[in-house]
Amino acid sequence: MTNAFAFDAKQFDTAQLEALFIAPARAFAALSVDLSEKLIKAQLEATKAYTDTSMAQLRSLAEVKDAEGMKSYMEGQQKVAKELTERLKGDAEKVVALQQEFAQESQKLTESSVKQVQQSAEQATETATTAVKEAAAKAK
Numbered sequence: 575m576t577n578a579f580a581f582d583a584k585q586f587d588t589a590q591l592e593a594l595f596i597a598p599a600r601a602f603a604a605l606s607v608d609l610s611e612k613l614i615k616a617q618l619e620a621t622k623a624y625t626d627t628s629m630a631q632l633r634s635l636a637e638v639k640d641a642e643g644m645k646s647y648m649e650g651q652q653k654v655a656k657e658l659t660e661r662l663k664g665d666a667e668k669v670v671a672l673q674q675e676f677a678q679e680s681q682k683l684t685e686s687s688v689k690q691v692q693q694s695a696e697q698a699t700e701t702a703t704t705a706v707k708e709a710a711a712k713a714k
Contacts, residue, residue, distance in 0.1 A: 594694060598687040605683065609676045613669065620665045627654060 631654060638644050 590694065594687075594691060598683060598690075601683050602680065605676065605679050609672060612672050616665065616668050616672070620661070623661060624658070627658060 631651070634647055634650065638647050
């Protein structure tokens with residue numbers, strides 16, 4: 575008794591499976607890991623910068639000893655607020671740029687995969703057409 579749905583290793587083309595499915599998935603995974611790494615690095619840098627600024631401000635506040643020192647500290651807060659706003663803007667722009675880069679690279683990978691699938695389909699069609707013509711010629 576034979577199973578009509580049994581797996582035939584001779585007909586299984588691992589190179590084609592690799593080229594059409596596994597390689598594109600691997601490339602997309604690598605792209606995703608790269609984006610994650612860049613985003614995490616940007617977050618760590620931003621966190622360090624914000625922490626350093628906060629600690630410096632706390633040290634400055636701890637050194638206030640009189641009204642003049644408090645006035646000077648408060649005036650410095652405006653400068654710090656402006657610097658933090660600029661830093662936030664820069665960090666947001668960096669994240670947007672990383673996401674745009676990811677989208678562009680993803681699109682390139684998708685286009686490449688689609689081209690490869692189209693080429694493979696065309697090749698399979700040509701092979702099938704040739705086989706049909708040969709079978710028709712033998713049948714005559």
